Amino acid sequence: MSNNNQTLRKTIGLSAALSTVVGILIGSGVFFKPQAIYTATNGGPGLGILAWVIGGIMTIAAGLTASEISASVTKPGGMMVYMEEIYGEKIGFLTGWVQGMLFIPAIAGALGIVFAQEVVSLLGIQNKTFVIVIAISVIVFLALLNSLGAKFGGGIQTVSTICKLAPLAVIIIFGFMNGDSTSEIMTPMVGEGISMVSAISQVLLATLFAYDGWIFVGALAGEMKNPSKHLPIAIVGGISVVMAVYLLINVAYLFVVPASELAMSNAPATLVASKLFGSVGAKIISVGILISVFGTLNGFILTGGRVPYTMACEGKIPFSNIFSRLNNNGVPINGTWLVVGLSVLYSLTGQFNLLSDLAMFTIWIFYTMLFIGVMKLRKTRPDMDRPYKVPLYPIIPIVATLGGIFIVTSTLMSQTKNALLGILITLVGLPVYSLTVKNKKNDRKDQDKTA
Template sequence: MQGKELKKTMGVSVAFSMVVGCVIGSGVFFKPQAIYTATGGAPGIGIISWILGGLITLCAGLTVAEIAIVIPKTGGMMVYLEEVFGEKVGYLTGWMQCLLFYPGTAAALAVAFGNQLSEILGHPDWTVGIAIVDIIVVIFINNIGSKAAGLVQTLATIGKVIPLIFIAIFAFIKGGGTNPILTPMVGEGLSTGTVLGSVLIAILFAYEGWINVTPIVGEMKNPGKDLPKAFGGGILIIMAIYLIINVAYLWVLPADQLAQVSSPAVAVAEVIFGPVGGKIIAVGILISVFGALNGFILAGSRVAYTLAVQKIMPGYKIFNKLNKSDVPGNGIILIGALGCLYSLTGQFNLLTDLATFSGWVFYVLTFIAVIRLRKTRPDVEREYKVPLYPIVPAIAILGGGFVLINQLFMAGSGPRAIALTSIVITLVGLPVYMIMNKRKANSLNE
């Protein structure tokens, strides 16, 4: 089935669930290890960075909402950048999302799911196999239709809040509360600036997923009102949850111990509830990660579909079709298959850093695009405008820019290698674009 329009079936509840559901996935449960490793076992910068990361993300969401409503087309960020900066930049955005961001994040979430479930089952060597099966299940659900995927997203969002609530409440009741929360800022001999950049790249992954609602704006019934509500309300709620839960972790275990465990949330839960309670919380974490994975494959498939419809994606004749459920089934399979491939690494932190750096390069371009669009198209009707303009976009640009520059020039060889790999793979899209554009032009002339 080809040439059909995606139906406008999604309301504010699905949009809100996409924001909260995709963001609260694995980062809040697993990233404290990477954060407190980077700080040298000190809590201060870690806690402050949860607030800073939330403020950057809030400014980012409120900024992107404006351009998403002015250009309410399926495809999200790549469509916005194409209209503002031209087809090449738009193509590179979609190329990066299809090859790095969405499958990389999906793989990271699947690996986190596999790690957690394999520990529960007592077979740590099953991690990669479970991760691949997890992705295949999500592919199947998404191929049923957008309503089924949206329902899973909503139910998973409700389910994932439960372990967070239980940990937060009982950590403060049963925890000793004697561990430092804000001091020291960083471990002895560490640079605050470098540590802050490394911590923020981890925390921005924990906040990652907020933009996943933009590729489905074309399927929303009333994006002008619903999108700002989903971004603003969703991110503020997430900020509050993240701050409370991370203070709760420290209420039970000190930062240097959290740096030593792969699943800090489960370690804290076991102290509070015992081994059985810890496993119950672990099941809640699995629900959380599954919901996030569902959201990333749902959104990523829409980007692949948009590239294919434009006939500038290799194999576009396969991926520009909607299935009987009016969803881009082959695009769903593409993102999922790449996710399965990346899952073979079994490396959660490597995959998250790669996806986060790749995404934020183009997020910053999108924030700049909002400012440029104000100047080039001042008369266009804007049902929603960024509050406190241009301060909010400026905070988003400066925050994102700091993280990117830190990864490229200030962090160690590992993070720098990840950043350079992202840039190289993204730039490979340029010759691919030129080849596909030439073929497209030749087919039109025939």
């Protein structure tokens, strides 16, 4: 095992790390989130464009900060392991609970919905019931594919990565060439009757969904030749490239279609493509977007089952003996179907933006705690092995923390019902944790008696 790790550490240089960061971050949000952004601004383009910049800066600060602990704590399990290292077993459990019960299945459900909406739009189907049916079908289909083993999942990821970049490039190039370059893209900042303060948390939640994935970047540290030098460059450089792409495509959107019209479409990229290329060209772009969303959804289903599986292997959830099982192909099949079942339930809402906002709000509570935890560990464990240290400490962790606090508090005020639902689902994890701890103690007592 250790030899493999040594080999991995020598394989990733700066260019490979940069491309990996870009590949992780670019997903489906850039194709679909303009609707939520320009609805929140009431058709005002300025704040929407500004949000992509602010969201990018927050993501850079978040990635630089979180990578310090992910480079130091190399045990499998991701964020729930980092949080356990900082705050103890209960908070570590709640992190895994939120990831497995809410964040991953809600995002998977949201992706199923936008996939279905794109299919319905492509086929010209008017009946909205088909959106739910197609969303559930694609989620279950991908679960069946992934049950055959990791090779299938990996192949889908490779194809989808190419397909998600192609529509972006085409829309950017032709949008700038054929769009109206005199279009106002920064004024007005927001439409009539909307205040900047009330809109900013909603537009940031939308852009942060598009930037999400940075938490996995720190895992590269253990595979890099020189993480202390190259990881911050990869994070800043990679996220800056993604930010530039997001800015370019959103300016291209606005050159072709006004923000007020983008706010009315649940498939903004397809709308822009239809204006640029007509119905046939738009359908070709739609197919590329569909494959991209399909691949992103596949990534969540491929990795999602690993969360309950990891927790079950450590006896941290009820029915651990069931969720810790692997099938003949080495897939945590019961953990995968748990996440898929929840994804199907979430998809019944038919609300992409509601689900993605719910997931992003809740996970950002834990992200913010993680940023604070990095500073906490600097004081409580100064001698901890840190292959990579966050640059400009403590400024960058403070920026990340303040950004997280703003997202959480402003969402509580502007989307109170959605935020409270996320908190409620999180708190349900507490009695589950207590039950698990109690069962563990009883099992130990029984073992002691039999011994």
